[in-house]
Amino acid sequence: MKRLLALLSSDIGRKALMGLTGLLLIGFLIAHMSANLLVPFSKEGYNEYSHKLITNPLIYLAELGLLVFFAGHFVTGIVVTLKNWGARPIAYQRKDPAGDPSRKSLASSTMIYSGLVLLVFVPLHLVTFKFGPWYLTPDGSMRDIHRLTIEVFHSPINLAWYLIALPILGFHAWHGFGSGFESLGVAHSAGLRRFGQGLAVVLTLGFMAVPLYVLLGGGAS
Amino acid sequence: MSTMTVKVRVWRQPSPDKEGRLVDYTVGNVVADMSFVEMLDVLNEQLVAAGEDTVAFDSDCREGICGSCGCVVNGVPHGPGTGKTACQLFMRAFTDGDTLVVEPFRAKAFPVLKDLCVDRGAFDRMIAAGGYISANTGAAPDGNQLLIGKEIAEKAFDAAACIGCGACVAACKNASAVLFVSAKVGQLSYLPQGQPERYRRVVRMVDQMQKEGFGACSNEGECEAVCPKEISTLHIQIMQRDYLRSVLRGA
Structure with missing residues (x-):
């Protein structure tokens, strides 16, 4: 506990925790995105997968873990950002990018803003789906989450919001993956960074597949 | 030898507790082979001739090894180019008529003392x-021992x-x-x-x-x-x- 406090009171410690929790959340997103890809292919398969997931008693432990990672990530993120803003009270009149070998990008310099969008997105997402209408499958044996998914994306507002928020999520992971490892002391390399950027693209496209599938008329019964 | 004229917008701040602002100057007779800090010398000669306060900036070795000089030129510390200090930034990096925005290194931990000098x-x-x-004093050990x-x-x-x-x-x-x-x-x-x-x-x-x-x-x-x-x-x-x-x- 004392060591955790020592870690939390230092910039390097806070950044390491931010990186660790961010990477764990990306790990969760990979599983989440993979499962979502069942939606266009198998209505029954998706419902069954969801049923198995929420009836497993370990789900509560997993959810607690996700909550801790998410809270830890945004709290360290906000604390570090506020402190960083205070480190240069008088701004430059002119500030240009330094160029190669800098890895500065639009994603890296807007992490707090993309993060704040996600801080709004994630609770809304849970309200929409996890705590949303509880339809049952025709045989009444399990929740029909597939039906809810299709319904949600029939609303143009939901559709637009997801198609905006999901690329922002990918944008956040674009810098976050490589930077997370670096904050944990893993030597930076072009390979690691490109892998993270590729992963961010795959996650974004994978998550966008479901709303786009509905937009293109999929799931209409 | 052809010379050029540059416009310089320099941060002027009389002391740590006073407000600072960018002030515009025109510096003529700039030779391409001058370093950036030599251009500031030319500007200061102009200011002395006009009876004005000179621009304060740190400078020592002028060969890029001491770490004294440094300011932000056109939005980049030590100016455009790589692997050099402001004294190794040469005016050939700019062209006649260019505007150079010159600011001190900015950080809460680097308070401005005067103009371009920071603590x-x-x-x-x-x-x-x-x-x-922490090393004990005494004879240096033989190099090949370590x-x-x-x-x-x-x-x-x-x-x-x-x-x-x-x-x-x-x-x-x-x-x-x-x-x-x-x-x-x-x-x-x-x-x-x-x-x-x-x-x-x-x-x-x-x-x-x-x-x-x-x-x-x-x-x-x-x-x-x-x-x-x-x-x-x-x-x-x-x-x-x-x-x-x-x-x-x-x-």
Whole structure:
């Protein structure tokens, strides 16, 4: 506990925790995105997968873990950002990018803003789906989450919001993956960074597949 | 010899507690082979002739090795180009009629003293906090008694190339000093002589860095891009590893 406090009171410690929790959340997103890809292919398969997931008693432990990672990530993120803003009270009149070998990008310099969008997105997402209408499958044996998914994306507002928020999520992971490892002391390399950027693209496209599938008329019964 | 005329917008601030602002000057008779600081000399000669207060700026060796000079030229610490200090930035990098915006290195931990001069005492205090080795006095040991691999020696030398100019802090969006601290930690901790105090050193220097009010690292690498000695950000990750290890061990 004392060591955790020592870690939390230092910039390097806070950044390491931010990186660790961010990477764990990306790990969760990979599983989440993979499962979502069942939606266009198998209505029954998706419902069954969801049923198995929420009836497993370990789900509560997993959810607690996700909550801790998410809270830890945004709290360290906000604390570090506020402190960083205070480190240069008088701004430059002119500030240009330094160029190669800098890895500065639009994603890296807007992490707090993309993060704040996600801080709004994630609770809304849970309200929409996890705590949303509880339809049952025709045989009444399990929740029909597939039906809810299709319904949600029939609303143009939901559709637009997801198609905006999901690329922002990918944008956040674009810098976050490589930077997370670096904050944990893993030597930076072009390979690691490109892998993270590729992963961010795959996650974004994978998550966008479901709303786009509905937009293109999929799931209409 | 052809000369050129440049417009210079310089930050003028009479003292730490007074407001500063950018003031426009026109500097003529600039030769392409002049360094940027020599151009400032020409500007100051003009100001002296006109009976005005000269622009204060730090400068010493004028050959890119002392780390005294440094200001932000057109939005980049030490100006355009790589691997050089402001005194090794030559006016041939600009063309006749260009406007040069010249500002001091900006950070809470680098208060402006006057015009382009900032107080970089925070760097000295971080070194004093732990950037040394404790060695008994006496005759130097025989060089061949302590064998150090070529790769390790090179890595330590790369870190030791830091001249402490502060451009890394000036370039970082968070005004973070991690590149400087990691170089000063690394130049000792990679070598056998630095081992006894390795973990204590990194904790003390990092703690001092926080006390001085520098920001955290965002892993962007702007620091490396402006560093006159092109010190690699790989030293940062090694320092972070050592620091995390020390804290988790309860050191």
